[in-house]
Amino acid sequence: MVGSNQMNQIKSLKEVFWLNPNYSSFPSIVNDLPLSYEDILEAEKRLKRFAPFIEKIFTETVDGIIESPISPIDSMKAKMEKDYGCKIYGNLILKRDDLLPIAGSIKARGGIYEVLKHAETLAIKNNLLSIYDNYSILAKDRFKDFFSNYIIQVGSTGNLGLSIGIMSAKIGFKVIVHMSQDAKKWKKDLLRSKGVEVIEYSSDYSKAVEEGRKQSESNPNSHFIDDENSKALFLGYAVGGLRIKEQLKRMGIIVDEDHPLFVYLPCGVGGGPGGVAYGLKFIYGDNVHCFFAEPTHSPAMLLGLMTGLHDKISVDDFGLDNITEADGLAVGRPSSFVGKIMDKLLSGIFTIGDNKLYTFLTALANEEEIFLEPSALAGFLGPVFLSSEEGEEYLAKQDILNKRDNITHMCWATGGSLVPESIMKEYYRKGK
Structure with missing residues (x-):
């Protein structure tokens, strides 16, 4: 049942905090999920096989592993409590996917993983590679010559295109990125500087994906990376959730029944946040x-889950324009594949206005000297919402209201390090 009051708020572009009525205990649904823990582990093994290659061609990585740090942000927490007149119980940390090597965003996880998986499949199929080889040999010219016979295509609002374009071009693939009107000019320019063909569309993300898929299907040597339906992409993101355990352990942060972890993930079509959430649930379950x-202008996943219609419904059906400064989140129709997985796994969704993205951006820069792109700030409203009446309702329902002092809040910073300095200064001024 969809609450008419909350639906009216969404139509009026009001910020909402929606608690998922279908949310279920993880052990009760794990056997119904389409991908297993072993599938995620296999994705992690593949990334380790590619580590020698990645280390060789991307020296900024550590041992060829594409991973980001976690930062405590105590000053930001104090600033948020002051600005919103609330108490954020527990501690607040930031997952720094803005610092992910190579592509500087969360899309470096799924996008790069699928490119690597496709390259491995082609090379093995053509007897050029064995999984027992040292994958650094992939940097040799003979492999680049081989991969140049193949095309990678993708539809993107920006960051997915960057991750796929940069890695594909390095391996030797020809790359075509179909970009919607929401994509920032600097992202298009960066891709073209890497030798990537960029095709621009005057319509939104869905059209770019549709056209990219159509063009790819007409060429047997072309592989389309589908952010809406790709299991490989999803598993690449899920590895990020898997790796959190070791990072938090090194920080001395406990996650168990008495020390719950709350994670706030910016969401576009759903693949990135969905994959991360999936990996986290396999590690921590109900904790x-x-x-x-x-x-607020692009609540695609929210509407898909609220109505149960998933990709059969669009923000346009509710009179929303899908125009937002958060280019990576400017998606009018959610992934059905991800939405159906999240139906019982996701705790909830909240929306945020563009102005708040900028005020959070400037505050984080002032308090912590961390500079993110606007879409990466979307999760910061989560800890504030959790301190509200609806948040306390959720905590009580999960029987953790009396444990809220032990909560670790993690905001997932999805991108920002590749933003040109002049544009970042403009973002900062706008927030100020």
């Missing part, structure tokens, strides 16, 4: 609570 964050 992790995942929330998606979407712009």
